[in-house]
Amino acid sequence: MIKPSLKINIAGVEFKNPVMTASGTFGSGREYGEFVDLNKLGAVVVKGVSSVAWKGNPTPRVAETYGGMLNSVGLQNPGVEEFVKKDIPFLKQYDTKIIVNIAGKTVEEYCAVAERLSSEAVDMIELNISCPNVKEGGVCFGTDSQMAEYVTREVKKYTKQPLIVKLSPNVTDIVEIAKAAEAGGADVLSLINTLTGMAIDIHKRKPVLANIVGGLSGPAIKPVAVRMVYQVAHAVKLPIIGMGGIMLGEDAIEFILAGATAIAVGTANFMNPRATIDVLEGMEGYMKQYGYQEMKEIRGKLL
Amino acid sequence: MIKPSLKINIAGVEFKNPVMTASGTFGSGREYGEFVDLNKLGAVVVKGVSSVAWKGNPTPRVAETYGGMLNSVGLQNPGVEEFVKKDIPFLKQYDTKIIVNIAGKTVEEYCAVAERLSSEAVDMIELNISCPNVKEGGVCFGTDSQMAEYVTREVKKYTKQPLIVKLSPNVTDIVEIAKAAEAGGADVLSLINTLTGMAIDIHKRKPVLANIVGGLSGPAIKPVAVRMVYQVAHAVKLPIIGMGGIMLGEDAIEFILAGATAIAVGTANFMNPRATIDVLEGMEGYMKQYGYQEMKEIRGKLL
Amino acid sequence: MKTMVKASIIKNLEIAPGIYEMILLSKELVETGFPGKFVNLYIEDGQHLLPRPISICETDKNQQTLRLIYAVIGKGTKKLSIMKEKEEIKVLGSLGNGFSVGRGNGKNIVIGGGIGVPPLLELVKQLEGSKTVYLGFRCNPILVEDFKKYADEVYVATEDGSEGYKGNVLELMEQHQAKGDMLYSCGPKPMLKAVADWAKENNIDGELSLEERMACGIGACLVCTCKTAEKEGEDWEYKRVCKDGPVFSRDEVIWG
Amino acid sequence: MKTMVKASIIKNLEIAPGIYEMILLSKELVETGFPGKFVNLYIEDGQHLLPRPISICETDKNQQTLRLIYAVIGKGTKKLSIMKEKEEIKVLGSLGNGFSVGRGNGKNIVIGGGIGVPPLLELVKQLEGSKTVYLGFRCNPILVEDFKKYADEVYVATEDGSEGYKGNVLELMEQHQAKGDMLYSCGPKPMLKAVADWAKENNIDGELSLEERMACGIGACLVCTCKTAEKEGEDWEYKRVCKDGPVFSRDEVIWG
Numbered sequence A, B: 001m002i003k004p005s006l007k008i009n010i011a012g013v014e015f016k017n018p019v020m021t022a023s024g025t026f027g028s029g030r031e032y033g034e035f036v037d038l039n040k041l042g043a044v045v046v047k048g049v050s051s052v053a054w055k056g057n058p059t060p061r062v063a064e065t066y067g068g069m070l071n072s073v074g075l076q077n078p079g080v081e082e083f084v085k086k087d088i089p090f091l092k093q094y095d096t097k098i099i100v101n102i103a104g105k106t107v108e109e110y111c112a113v114a115e116r117l118s119s120e121a122v123d124m125i126e127l128n129i130s131c132p133n134v135k136e137g138g139v140c141f142g143t144d145s146q147m148a149e150y151v152t153r154e155v156k157k158y159t160k161q162p163l164i165v166k167l168s169p170n171v172t173d174i175v176e177i178a179k180a181a182e183a184g185g186a187d188v189l190s191l192i193n194t195l196t197g198m199a200i201d202i203h204k205r206k207p208v209l210a211n212i213v214g215g216l217s218g219p220a221i222k223p224v225a226v227r228m229v230y231q232v233a234h235a236v237k238l239p240i241i242g243m244g245g246i247m248l249g250e251d252a253i254e255f256i257l258a259g260a261t262a263i264a265v266g267t268a269n270f271m272n273p274r275a276t277i278d279v280l281e282g283m284e285g286y287m288k289q290y291g292y293q294e295m296k297e298i299r300g301k302l303l
Numbered sequence C, D: 001m002k003t004m005v006k007a008s009i010i011k012n013l014e015i016a017p018g019i020y021e022m023i024l025l026s027k028e029l030v031e032t033g034f035p036g037k038f039v040n041l042y043i044e045d046g047q048h049l050l051p052r053p054i055s056i057c058e059t060d061k062n063q064q065t066l067r068l069i070y071a072v073i074g075k076g077t078k079k080l081s082i083m084k085e086k087e088e089i090k091v092l093g094s095l096g097n098g099f100s101v102g103r104g105n106g107k108n109i110v111i112g113g114g115i116g117v118p119p120l121l122e123l124v125k126q127l128e129g130s131k132t133v134y135l136g137f138r139c140n141p142i143l144v145e146d147f148k149k150y151a152d153e154v155y156v157a158t159e160d161g162s163e164g165y166k167g168n169v170l171e172l173m174e175q176h177q178a179k180g181d182m183l184y185s186c187g188p189k190p191m192l193k194a195v196a197d198w199a200k201e202n203n204i205d206g207e208l209s210l211e212e213r214m215a216c217g218i219g220a221c222l223v224c225t226c227k228t229a230e231k232e233g234e235d236w237e238y239k240r241v242c243k244d245g246p247v248f249s250r251d252e253v254i255w256g
């Protein structure tokens, strides 16, 4: 039997396979590099980077929930200069694609990071529009379709790489936001970011997180993620990177069948540092079991 | 030590304790009556009732997910007449409150059920605004604040009992919908209904549910539910019935601390037919452990 | 009637490729374990919350044991299959309406297909009158010797011809010119439909055991419905497989 | 260096009310199990996905065993406590930066509080020079005899006075006019802060082991940060307790 090819092409970029890392869960790959061969991954999507250093939220920043977790890291990062200096050279040692997730509190900040990275050896930019928009009263860019379209359009002017827009699931109509990003010029969509949640320590009678609320991730949210990928795949033409609770190859295949071209592994890394490779091998196993040769044979192909 | 009192009063109705059943998960109490003494429950909230019989969706109507489940029952019910004839007399045998969840595809249908029940021995009406609004193109009443306010106001005209409005979590801003329901004249809010999700059978390459998407419930969604209860409790003055993933007394206490006056147990019944009683006993245990005498000592009382 | 018990596992072994036999010790379950009823098994691994409905294959009043036969088809049954002797398992039972033993005039035809065969064993044990049993399998037949203990005649078909008649169970019945006045059947939906059609043609009364994905298992959640003929007014109605079934009269079921 | 292993449990017993000792067999973990480092224990019950960080109390190179002492405080540690001998547990380790043995000039003060006491045992074993150990507990002291094997002096305080000095560990140190040129400490945050202040006043170099809620445990997710002094420019920065710590220099930590 011929070994199936897991190669994919997204917006002109060739990936050796559809397995990526979910931003913020994999640092810049250094730490997990002790457990997995980064050369084997389709792409490393690094943690959110902003124009200047962000300190993030106070601790505790994590709460465990049933089949999931809440985080309120608050996009702590050393700023784009530091990132370019330290992390890009590190990642360039590997034969994998580099996707940089960018954050901003104003449109200008987003554009500044995008511009700074446009001349760097970065394969794609992922725009995290779940950030609070400080100029417009803290409402998140990703929950208002006009703002989503606007920030996409502006950032697109400053980036030379294909632009992924990463959607927040905390919306009434994900399709509306997806279409707005498409209208704004996004090349790719990724979804889902975390669902806003909260946990209370009943013995201390206090929210577990210092920030009170945080983002829910992990297998608990997978059904919401698969639904949104399915809806968006049926409504827009852009390729999709699907994520949310992927633990195994089987989970990843669900996203591909729902219409995703690539997938990202996030919270699963914390349970199993080799989760990305396990997912990859699981996907290969599924392809072999059913005799599929290429990803496009199953992408969005529900019967 | 004096035994703590779990009595509560919501909109003038006295409940012996805050433990209710989540609509649609407990039938009209008959089946679970074989396992629990219905007299011990604060209230039985019955499955959604519409003006005429609804057949619901095709099967499969259930999919298991990590720490949760999807359902697409589609509000199958025999219609309000049948309900009044068979279920109210059954429930009247017990010393518990009766709350009837009502469903409709148009405002008129909602009003018709509410009116029919207004002369019956029903303690409260719970308006399920997650139904698709067929007149306005299928968008759910609960995801548009104007529609939510409108349907609440209309139904309020026809009901003599206090009106609970049950909120859908599939919205960008739950507080906006909560305020709309309050403005429409709701006496109580209940939340959350299910999150829309999807599961795919990768071996059959088909959605598990015949209806493709369904409602996610169970412990997986608890953090989203607690967050929404907390947000709504801080934004409106109405009493809240909290639900979403409550399995144990400890989970219920989280909702009370977040600001709920009562709580409902849904999916947990399927794992454990005595879940309602176990939750009640767990709540009592917590009250005793910390020496609280009344529910109001902890309701919304985060430190 | 229905109780939630912790039953201890007396035996849990593979009896055919991918098919396991589990023997549970439980007085309560045996007392209510009539032919055609089922139990809900809970995996309790934190991840899989819904119970697995498994039919009662046989009950032993002396030993107070319940015999279950199940196929490993997904994650839940996989976890069941690795449970060990002496472990305890949470079980809710007995559930549903079983077969009505004694409804015919004593000439019983029993037709099972695949993993639908085990639920018919206790039935055949309890049926009175003559009992002709037709069993169809893809390959590896199971329980044939058990049926022979209680039935007058037992005929076997396999799709691959590895044992007995090569073909499906309906062809097998035709070959043996099956006759009787009451029919009982359990198996995959297409087979049941064919059996129902055959019974209708031959004007034989019958009972069929259906399957549907379930949640509560006791009739409260309405996820497990099947279409049935309505007596008055409407063309059809949904009934609950878990509570109104799993056994239905053959003329009740509407094949979707 | 860091590996994920399935370690078999040699022992898992309650050694004081709510305090358990777990001995794990693992060559890999012992090799990297330096004083002050920790391991991540996975509950694997489907429901609790995050690992539990537990410090290494002692390693035994001959037996290739790791000794952990943990308090049952929530659901995860409760589940750990009911694990049985011979069961296997998933462990990631060894993690973090431990204590720097040999940083002072040989007059070591070691200060532990409560469940912060166990991580200091392997340290005391490996320290050179003189070692004076101050241990504070609410009630029930643990490991005192173990420390006596390796330390020159071991002083104990309990808050309820049930054993040793009645009071807290700082009062105990004052009473004994603690002196030295290097200090190591682990315990609850208020105690650590007091110890750090004391060390600063007395101009003694020191290392403190901190705790924070974690997810990855290896430095990738940034949930476990603590405030530390920045050398240049900014007033402070966040460092990762799991990777940059859990042991920090006493002058690095900013108490929030």
Ligand SMILES: Cc1cc2nc3c(=O)[nH]c(=O)nc-3n(C[C@H](O)[C@H](O)[C@H](O)COP(=O)(O)OP(=O)(O)OC[C@H]3O[C@@H](n4cnc5c(N)ncnc54)[C@H](O)[C@@H]3O)c2cc1C
Pocket: B063, B064, C038, C050, C051, C052, C053, C054, C055, C056, C069, C070, C071, C072, C073, C074, C075, C076, C077, C078, C115, C118, C119, C210, C211, C212, C213, C214, C246
């Ligand atoms: C009344 C009744 C009696 C049954 N008796 C037997 C029996 O005696 N022996 C036997 O091997 N099987 C029997 N089944 C089928 C058995 O319940 C399923 O094979 C089993 O639940 C599959 O679980 P899984 O976790 O391995 O599969 P998965 O596909 O991983 O399960 C996912 C979900 O789907 C449900 N599900 C999957 N397949 C079925 C199915 N065919 N029927 C109902 N639910 C399903 C599961 O219960 C679970 O909720 C019976 C089913 C019903 C409804």
Ligand SMILES: Cc1cc2nc3c(=O)[nH]c(=O)nc-3n(C[C@H](O)[C@H](O)[C@H](O)COP(=O)(O)OP(=O)(O)OC[C@H]3O[C@@H](n4cnc5c(N)ncnc54)[C@H](O)[C@@H]3O)c2cc1C
Pocket: A063, A064, D038, D050, D051, D052, D053, D054, D055, D056, D069, D070, D071, D072, D073, D074, D075, D076, D077, D078, D115, D118, D119, D210, D211, D212, D213, D214, D246
């Ligand atoms: C580096 C390090 C070393 C530690 N060493 C030890 C030790 O040797 N012995 C010991 O008894 N305890 C130790 N702890 C604390 C121990 O990790 C927690 O008590 C334990 O995780 C609680 O888990 P739980 O499920 O019982 O509590 P729950 O409150 O149910 O846990 C919920 C979540 O909060 C986290 N959490 C709760 N309390 C703490 C805490 N104090 N520190 C960090 N995370 C917490 C849990 O890991 C889990 O993710 C250490 C913590 C850290 C960070």
Ligand SMILES: Cc1cc2nc3c(=O)[nH]c(=O)nc-3n(C[C@H](O)[C@H](O)[C@H](O)COP(=O)(O)O)c2cc1C
Pocket: A022, A023, A024, A025, A047, A048, A071, A073, A075, A101, A128, A166, A192, A193, A194, A216, A217, A218, A219, A221, A243, A244, A245, A246, A264, A265, A266, A267, A268, D221, D223
């Ligand atoms: C600790 C943590 C940090 C995260 N940081 C970011 C981030 O910086 N930018 C971003 O777009 N998403 C971030 N995410 C969201 C993930 O990339 C991903 O969208 C989400 O966790 C769902 O996937 P999962 O369930 O596989 O984790 C973070 C998630 C976690 C758990």
Ligand SMILES: Cc1cc2nc3c(=O)[nH]c(=O)nc-3n(C[C@H](O)[C@H](O)[C@H](O)COP(=O)(O)O)c2cc1C
Pocket: B022, B023, B024, B025, B047, B048, B071, B073, B075, B101, B128, B166, B192, B193, B194, B216, B217, B218, B219, B221, B243, B244, B245, B246, B264, B265, B266, B267, B268, C221, C223
């Ligand atoms: C099978 C099923 C049927 C439901 N039917 C209804 C319904 O008729 N009306 C309604 O308002 N909510 C319905 N719900 C939602 C529940 O009442 C509840 O809001 C939700 O399940 C979250 O709670 P849980 O996680 O405890 O189940 C249903 C839920 C389930 C699982």
Ligand code: FES
Pocket: C213, C214, C215, C216, C217, C218, C219, C220, C221, C222, C223, C224, C225, C240, C241, C242, C243
């Ligand atoms: S499974 Fe709930 S009604 Fe049948």
Ligand code: FES
Pocket: D213, D214, D215, D216, D217, D218, D219, D220, D221, D222, D223, D224, D225, D240, D241, D242, D243
């Ligand atoms: S726990 Fe992830 S960085 Fe420390």
